[in-house]
Amino acid sequence: MTGTAPTVGRVLQPPAGYHAAGSLRLLAMGVHDPCARFVDGTFWWATRTPAGPGTLGLRRVGAELVAEGYGPGAEWVVERADAVAGLRDDLTGFAELVAGHPVLDQLARTHRGLRLPATGRLFPRLLRAILEQKVTGQEAYRAYAATVRxxxxxxxxxxxxxxTPPEPEAIAAAPYWVFHPFGVEQRRADTLRRAAAVADRLERCVDAVEATRRLTAITGIGPWTAAEVVRTVFGDPDAVSVGDxxxxxMVAWALAGEARGDDSRMLALLAPYQGHRGRVCLLLTAGGLHAPRFGPRMPIRSFARY
Incomplete structure (x- = not known):
């Protein structure tokens, strides 16, 4: 831990009704995320920037949002603080788009303060997404936290x-078996190492379209992982996690009253909301409109001794 006084600060003016906690919570993997969390009402987000490691603190003071930066990357994180907080998210036309569906119309009103963050840092989110592939949330968190530490x-x-998230070079240079004690099998470890080897190129992507194309060209990364990444790195409101x-x-249940649906049915139901399909999914999640559960939960496995 270094520097208890902020290096640089900035005051942001959120729109009326802005929901800071709901928006910023999208950046954290639960309440104990090692790189992002709320502490005593302030949201803390640590990342690696072009200038070095930086930590951003965001706290509400009345109607304002105060941003404070720490470390070598302080200026970078503070300059991007409005995007990280979701204040660059553009909801123009969304209310009109969903007005014809009573469920979505109500959710859009209830959660009108929810905004999509755009961090601008790709590899930290990619690391987490790869470790979330095809496992339970508990398994994913354990692997992610152990890898970061x-x-x-x-x-x-x-x-x-x-x-601060790991340097991609350190991940790329590690043999796959280093990840086994973290509960990560060779398939995900190899995918992570391949992604880390091209992290510099990925960080230079200018938008979600280019990032999705480059990400899905990497063996082991499909549309689900790419969507999870670009939604918060670029604030892409149309990113749909196909393969979830x-x-x-959830989409089939909330939009059509059908207890089960596959990816094809989901995309058909989301088609009228092109441009905001990912935002629709986010609102359904925020509203707790989950489909009925049938059958057992996915078991938790361990690869630590493999």
Missing amino acids: HFGAPAPGPVRGLW YHIPN
Whole structure:
């Protein structure tokens, strides 16, 4: 931990009704994310920037949002603070688009303060997405937290236990078996190492379209992983996580009253909301409109001894 006083600060003016907690929580993997979390009402986000590690603190003061930066990357994170907070998210035309569906119309009104963040840093989100592939949330969190703490470093700033994400070079150079004690099998470890080897090129992507194309060209990365990444790196409101275990059922249930749906049915139901299909899924999740559950949950497995 370094530097308890902010290097640079900025005051942001969110729109009326802005929901800071709901918007910023989209950046964290649960309440104990090693790189992003709320502490005493302030949201802390640590990342690697072109200038070095940086930590951003965001807190509400009345109607304003105060941004403070720490570390070598402080100026970078503060300059991007409005995007990280979701304040560059453009909802123009969305209310009109969903006005014809009573469920979506109500959700859009109820959660009108929810905004999509756009961090501008691709590899940290990609690392997490790869570790989330085809496993339970508990397994994914354990693998993610262990990987960050093994390869990362304590983040600059006043928050104990906050970590800067790993350097891609360290991930790329590690043999696959290093990840086994973290609960990561060779398939995901190899995918992560391949992605880390081209991280510089990925970070130079200018938009979600280019990033999706480059990501899905990497063996082991499909549309689900790409969508999970570009939704928060570029704030892409149209990114749909095709291949998800739960989302097709949720969409089918909420939009058509069908307890089960596959990817094809999901995309057909979302088609009228082109341009905001990912936002529709986000609203359904925020509204808790999950499909009925049938059968057992996915079991938790361990690869630590493999």
